[in-house]
Ligand code: SF4
């Protein structure tokens with residue numbers, strides 16, 4: 001079957017990737033391995049040839065089962081004997097020193113089931129392995145420049161342990177993103193961008209998406225739907241805007257600087273909707289202007305709120321045992337609802353269900369460096385508690 005999804009160049013890697021790709025982060029939230037394999041099979045059947053995962057995308061689900069995205073992606077590929085082209089596997093690690101890189105990279109290869117050097121395989125399928133430094137920021141970039149990890153990763157690339165290298169980053173780290181891009185070392189960059197937050201694109205002081213594209217570096221767009229918090233927030237804002245999920249995705253797909261938009265579906269139906277958008281027409285300039293104006297009315301409500309991305313707990317746990325991302329995500333929904341004049345009783349009731357709540361926070365601040373959105377977690381928790389109990 002010919003794929004309905006068009007291909008775009010992934011920078012100067014020589015690869016052409018499907019402009020819609022699969023973000024495998026949410027596989028860790030599924031209840032069973034079968035559900036994960038169903039999605040992966042569907043994704044591959046649609047001609048998607050880039051899957052984006054990470055060492056840190058693992059969690060214990062409600063059944064007490066450890067769901068590791070890399071393991072599931074590896075199994076999904078190993079099960080297939082009909083793939084006609086190499087699949088690009090992007091994985092990421094919190095690897096800012098040579099020692100961390102060695103440990104994380106070889107663990108990722110084992111978890112994914114990648115074998116070989118140069119010509120890599122998972123099972124019988126050829127794969128291209130792209131390794132990204134996960135979540136580059138000021139502190140991590142400073143470590144990377146002095147630790148020798150940049151030299152080490154190039155050695156691994158020369159040896160064919162990985163095929164291409166790059167980094168992911170988030171809003172607020174534009175200086176480091178540009179510095180890292182300017183080294184000329186990286187083949188691929190992964191960044192957030194969506195209709196509600198265009199700060200790394202056309203709204204930034206420098207349009208980093210264009211800058212990266214013009215340097216012939218592959219660009220993976222994450223958070224097209226504004227992060228994991230969006231489904232809950234969307235229920236609150238949907239009556240005020242005509243921007244729906246297909247529009248959010250189409251907005252990113254319409255950006256010419258992006259190589260691929262990574263969509264993190266939780267089931268086949270969700271990804272089928274994404275495929276339909278990818279196969280359809282792009283937005284016109286008039287539509288883009290109209291939707292941007294609409295989004296801007298809502299964007300201020302979405303600033304400085306927890307996105308429920310769970311990046312903070314990938315390598316960190318609160319020593320006081322507080323499930324702070326869950327409390328903060330609930331508070332995000334509370335604040336948006338309140339600003340829109342909606343009933344917030346439901347959120348107050350749900351707050352009562354936490355065994356340890358925000359008032360149990362000892363304000364140690366240890367969680368702060370782990371928030372990808374630079375939220376002052378103890379301060380937000382203080383605010384949240386006041387709001388929930390008033
Ligand atoms: S500041 Fe509060 S939430 Fe953060 S680690 Fe300390 S006790 Fe936990």
Ligand code: SF4
Nearest residue numbers: 306307309310312371
């Ligand atoms: S506290 Fe920060 S890193 Fe953690 S889930 Fe919220 S936005 Fe994401």
